[in-house]
Amino acid sequence: MKSETQRPFIEKVAQDTRDYVQSLLDEVQRLSRAVAELEVEIQTRDERELRLAQSMAAVEAESRNFATRYAEVEQQNSNLANLYVASYQLHGTLDRERVVAAIKEIVINLIGSEQLVIWEAENENELRHVGSFGVDADEWNSVGVDDGVIGLCLTTRVRFIVVESAILPSGREKNLTACIPLLLDDRLVGMIAIFELLPQKEGLARVDYELFELLASHAASALYCTRRTPPSEGAAQ
């Protein structure tokens, strides 16, 4: 009797439980869909992040490339400035002492050596000292064709650069780095010998070779012009 009266209550509880379970199942289904959507979103985001990282790497590589090119262009500008300064200094005067001083300054400040000698060609076979720095001038007063590597340059009129040559200078020429004949229309006007480079210089750079070329012709013409100008008219303003 009692169980008959309780039946509706039990059925209601059972119905409520079914409803509750159904709502839980619905919620699980909803959450599963949400998880699936999130997984898709995460995957999309990962792919986007990967693409961004790749783009970033490409931009960084391009930036590095630009930085390298900028440094190269700046180096070229610097080299051109060196050549301009050297040329300007050589041709800014007709005064002999100032031309010799300009050659010294170019070697010291632009090439980077504090040991140099400048000679003028006395004749085809002999050089006469006109200026030097950091060496004993008396030791280099005159040079003839038989005097070592410098004599060889006097004979051949071909420049000597120690790192390009099989000849190893010795004796008083031991530290010779370069010997540059100054030529004007194949006529020997003089010679420049450059000995030890400054300690911070690791070696000759490309611009140094260009400066050698420039010195060979422009220092020759500058020196030659001083011969044709009386000293009193020399100094150009």
Next chain:
Amino acid sequence: MKKKVLLVDDSNTVLLMEKMILAKGPFEIIVARDGIEGIEKAKSEQPDVILLDVMMPRLDGLSACAVLRSDAATAHIPVIMVTTRAEEANIETAFRNGCTDYVTKPINGLELLAKLNNILDANAAVAR
């Protein structure tokens, strides 16, 4: 605004080279040809930075640097020494005499501009 740079060197070659390097930046260039003239111009022109050669007539760069540091009117001005020889002793002396930084010859344009800009940036940051 242009920054004032005082170049102190007796060599026309170096002065021309420095001018060409600095022509790329917003700099006003002032020139002095020895240490004494450099000190006078530093006092009168109050440059933002000084490029000071070591070997000069009348007063060398190392002594000029010490004088600049000891004078209240110029003690604050950064000095970049331009040295021919990079041996440690020379550099040590330059710093002992109060230089801010140094470059060696042959001058590398990129290096000089970088050091100059670093000093000017640091000064601007301090001023802010």
